[in-house]
Amino acid sequence: MMAKSGPSIGLFGGSFNPAHAGHRHVADAGLRELQLDQVWWLVSPQNPLKSAQPSASDRAKTIDNLDLPYAMRISHIETRLKTRYTVDLLCQLRAQYPTTRFVYMIGSDNLAQMPRWKDWQTVFDMVPVAVIARPGAPLKARLGQVARQMAGSRLPEQQAHALKDCSAPCWTYLTLPLNSISSSAIRAKHTAN
Numbered sequence: 001m002m003a004k005s006g007p008s009i010g011l012f013g014g015s016f017n018p019a020h021a022g023h024r025h026v027a028d029a030g031l032r033e034l035q036l037d038q039v040w041w042l043v044s045p046q047n048p049l050k051s052a053q054p055s056a057s058d059r060a061k062t063i064d065n066l067d068l069p070y071a072m073r074i075s076h077i078e079t080r081l082k083t084r085y086t087v088d089l090l091c092q093l094r095a096q097y098p099t100t101r102f103v104y105m106i107g108s109d110n111l112a113q114m115p116r117w118k119d120w121q122t123v124f125d126m127v128p129v130a131v132i133a134r135p136g137a138p139l140k141a142r143l144g145q146v147a148r149q150m151a152g153s154r155l156p157e158q159q160a161h162a163l164k165d166c167s168a169p170c171w172t173y174l175t176l177p178l179n180s181i182s183s184s185a186i187r188a189k190h191t192a193n
C-alpha cells in the first residue's frame with residue numbers, strides 16, 4: 001500500500017438543510033482538535049435515509065452564510081460522482097487521491113444511526129472516523145452497536161490530533177462543549193413563523 005504523506009482532509013458530509021452554527025462547530029473541531037489541513041463540506045445530493053430534500057445547490061448556498069475560513073471548502077463531489085452512499089464515495093476518493101489522509105467526520109446522532117448505512121463496517125475499514133458529541137441521545141451513540149463493535153479501535157480523545165495518521169479502523173469520540181442547534185429546529189421555527 002502507498003504511504004500516505006499528502007494533506008490531511010476532513011470529509012464532513014451533510015444535508016445542510018439549512019447549514020447552521022452546529023455544523024461550523026463540527027468543522028472547526030476538524031481544524032482545531034484533529035489538526036487537519038482542510039475540511040471539505042460535502043453537500044449530500046440526497047441522504048438515502050431522509051425524505052426528499054431541496055436541491056444541493058440551494059442547500060449549499062446556506063453554507064455561504066457561515067463565512068468559512070480558507071481551510072474549508074464546499075464540495076459537490078457526491079453529485080458529480082453520482083454517489084449517495086458514503087462507502088461508494090470513499091472508494092472513489094481513495095482511487096482519486098491515493099496519498100491524501102482523509103478523516104470522516106460525523107455528529108454522534110449519525111454514529112447511533114450508522115447500522116442502517118450501507119456497509120458501515122467498510123466505512124470504518126477505509127478511513128479514520130471522528131465523532132463529535134451532540135445533545136440528544138449521547139448514551140445511544142456511545143454505547144450503541146457501532147461504538148461497542150468498534151471499541152477496540154477507539155483512540156482516546158486526548159490523542160485526537162493523531163487520528164489522521166492512524167491506520168483504519170480507528171476512531172475517536174470528541175466530547176467538547178455541546179452545541180444544540182439542528183436544521184430541523186430551524187425549519188420548524190420557520191414553519192411556525
Ligand SMILES: Nc1ncnc2c1ncn2[C@@H]1O[C@H](COP(=O)(O)OP(=O)(O)OP(=O)(O)O)[C@@H](O)[C@H]1O
Binds near residue numbers: 014025109184
Ligand atoms: N449541533 C451539532 N453538533 C454536532 N454535530 C452536528 C450538529 N449539527 C449537525 N451535526 C452533524 O453534522 C452532520 C450534518 O448534519 P445535518 O446536515 O443532517 O444537520 P442536522 O442539524 O442534523 O439536520 P436535521 O435536524 O434535519 O436532521 C451530521 O453528521 C450531524 O450529526
Ligand SMILES: O=C(O)c1ccc[n+]([C@@H]2O[C@H](COP(=O)([O-])O)[C@@H](O)[C@H]2O)c1
Binds near residue numbers: 012015016047085118
Ligand atoms: O452511506 C449511507 O448509507 C449513508 C446513510 C445516511 C447518511 N449518510 C451520510 O451521512 C452524512 C450526514 O448526513 P445528514 O443527512 O445527517 O447530514 C451525509 O454525507 C450522508 O451522505 C450516508
